[in-house]
Amino acid sequence: MKFTLIVSLLLLTSVLTVLGQDKQSRKSKGHSSAVSEKGLIKVSVMYPFSEGKTFNMAYYESKHMPMVAAWLGDNLVKYTIEKGVASGIPNQPLPYMAIGIFYIKNLEEYQKAIAPNRDAIRADFPNYTDVAPVILVSEVVR
């Protein structure tokens, strides 16, 4: 009787441990891209397509975006990068070659973090593109 009780308690403990780790792993996902966006501020840096203009995605992904992201600290919830494929309207040109998006909690904090680094950001542009981006600040409502 005692032995069965011990075995069953051990079993129960191991199951609860697995359950706990499972919850933990979901919690730590908060900093990956698997977070709800509602209520966040988006800063979308959009690089317009135009014939003959270039964009180096490898550099943008490995150097430029991580550099800017590092300046944003805890205010940055996540960032995403997308590659323009086509216009969604037949026979229309591709609107943007690439978009980098910072999902942040607070716009003022973002501006404070970016201001002293604006020149460094601009100086990095020629390393990956020859177009000037359009930048949209928006609020995720759903």
Place this chain on the structure above:
Amino acid sequence: MKFTLIVSLLLLTSVLTVLGQDKQSRKSKGHSSAVSEKGLIKVSVMYPFSEGKTFNMAYYESKHMPMVAAWLGDNLVKYTIEKGVASGIPNQPLPYMAIGIFYIKNLEEYQKAIAPNRDAIRADFPNYTDVAPVILVSEVVR
């Protein structure tokens, strides 16, 4: 001994049931916005700002987007709606008033689902805006 075994098995079963429900509830979250975006296709419907033009966000959020989303079925992973706040570049006009984004698995399936409903989508435009959208199809690379 038999009694303890039965009690411990019951306990174990109930813990496993809780664990199972927990996994299930996370699975069903696939349709909320808390999913990783990498590898997905984004269809971004962007409504340009221009002086005097209007956009009815309440109608867009409660009627237009749910209508289109319903046509996309299982191909739709999630959709988001954002409200343009400002340009991220000082002294530049707001680029877009609003953006609706469908995150889908397959572009061909999306086009097949939208094609027979294109007229209904266009007919709904005047119910919430007087501008024509720019539509970008892109691939989430990070």
